[in-house]
Amino acid sequence: xxxxxxxxxxxxxxxxxxxxxxxxxxxxAVNTACLEWKHEQNPFIDSPxxxxxxxxxxxxxxxxxxxxxxxxGRPRRTWxxxxxxxxxxxxxxRERGLFTRLVRASLEDLAAQGYPYVFSLSAGSVTYLSLLAxxxxxxxxxxxxxxxxxxxxxxxxxxxxxxxxxxxxDGWPHVSLSTSAKPDAMTELTERIGGDGRIRHVxxxxxxxxxxxxxxxxxxxLFWEADRLEGYLVLRRSASREKPAINVADWEAAxxxxxxxxxxxxxxxxxxxxxxxxSSGLPQDAKHALRENGFGPVPPxxxxxxxxxxxxxxxxxxxxxxxxxxxxxxxxxxxxxxIDSDGC
Amino acid sequence: xxxxxxxxxxxxxDAGRAQDMSDDTTLRHRLIEFIxxxxxxxxxxxxxxxxxxxxxDSLALVQMVEWIERQIRTEVxxxxxxxxxxxxxxxxxxxxxxxxxxxxx
Numbered sequence: 001x002x003x004x005x006x007x008x009x010x011x012x013x014x015x016x017x018x019x020x021x022x023x024x025x026x027x028x029a030v031n032t033a034c035l036e037w038k039h040e041q042n043p044f045i046d047s048p049x050x051x052x053x054x055x056x057x058x059x060x061x062x063x064x065x066x067x068x069x070x071x072x073g074r075p076r077r078t079w080x081x082x083x084x085x086x087x088x089x090x091x092x093x094r095e096r097g098l099f100t101r102l103v104r105a106s107l108e109d110l111a112a113q114g115y116p117y118v119f120s121l122s123a124g125s126v127t128y129l130s131l132l133a134x135x136x137x138x139x140x141x142x143x144x145x146x147x148x149x150x151x152x153x154x155x156x157x158x159x160x161x162x163x164x165x166x167x168x169x170d171g172w173p174h175v176s177l178s179t180s181a182k183p184d185a186m187t188e189l190t191e192r193i194g195g196d197g198r199i200r201h202v203x204x205x206x207x208x209x210x211x212x213x214x215x216x217x218x219x220x221x222l223f224w225e226a227d228r229l230e231g232y233l234v235l236r237r238s239a240s241r242e243k244p245a246i247n248v249a250d251w252e253a254a255x256x257x258x259x260x261x262x263x264x265x266x267x268x269x270x271x272x273x274x275x276x277x278x279s280s281g282l283p284q285d286a287k288h289a290l291r292e293n294g295f296g297p298v299p300p301x302x303x304x305x306x307x308x309x310x311x312x313x314x315x316x317x318x319x320x321x322x323x324x325x326x327x328x329x330x331x332x333x334x335x336x337x338x339i340d341s342d343g344c
Numbered sequence: 345x346x347x348x349x350x351x352x353x354x355x356x357x358d359a360g361r362a363q364d365m366s367d368d369t370t371l372r373h374r375l376i377e378f379i380x381x382x383x384x385x386x387x388x389x390x391x392x393x394x395x396x397x398x399x400x401d402s403l404a405l406v407q408m409v410e411w412i413e414r415q416i417r418t419e420v421x422x423x424x425x426x427x428x429x430x431x432x433x434x435x436x437x438x439x440x441x442x443x444x445x446x447x448x449x
Binding site for chain 1: 395396398400401402403405406409419421422423424426427428429
């Protein structure tokens, strides 16, 4: 079979969303919305970076790269660092070297666009191993914590959270629940808190306006407000009925009380069967709140989430992988939240 | 020690001539046998690239991880080293195993 590797143009949209039934889901309308959201509406890349394998003019495999903008250092520097995401190969075209060809095409194109590194935060086990085989390296397993309720009444949805959040009692008078983000207030808060110099995704107005529109996810926002916003916690649930897990996708707070109030409200209002969070990058106040609310560490597994990294230029493979003065392969240099993964 | 033959596609003449039954030689032959079960249709020598050449697909890689960990008797953090380099050839894999065994002593 002869394959041609090409870059995505809108004429391929229909074929791509059909191919994505093997990854995102069976609904073509949802898949179309997901493609448009992740790649066409993404504020951090000029045009979609999707690489396609064609066989007889038909799309049989794809590799997506979505735009991301990172910040690090004090004073803050920002730098683009695109991230690998969706990888699909039609079953009858697997084991024919398409993975390597698509990744190679993406590396060459990203290098030509001036991106020195490409990242991946959501690789499944097959992609994970295949990327390592192509010279990618990782920061090691991300620390994950989870709270589990064995109660028969424990929730797998936002039903109880929505009811309790609307009828909030005296426990957390400053905490409110919403189904939508507050981009201006969230931007002001994150600017005010500032970063500690570690690498984290830029959280500006364009980010907050775009990021929580993922058609494959449902979100709930808990806001801690007095005169102004002092903290927020974002809960995420997969829109797929087969993956009902609920996660703390993002969480920021101005002080220890706000960290604690937001988490306690989420736990008590939601009464979730499982509530999971990436905890590596969190400050001590947040980790203390997690322990106080019954979260415990999840033992790491082989393909636990990690930051996979590779220079786009093979000539840099043997060099130190630094960006803005920080070693990219050192997990301590990353301040991650689950929302940084496109799977969230 | 497996005799020299090509029935499983492995060229033992180049890849694994056994001179004695030392541990190293046994390990080398076990590795060659393993590669033969995973990728039975290919000539193999010390220079054969398993990873960078794409000879090992993702399924073969999964099996490689399990096999190497059985030899080392511990789980390996796959992100902590350059897999494309340290597992690319038979001598490189043997060095990797020996180094990790030594670290456990």
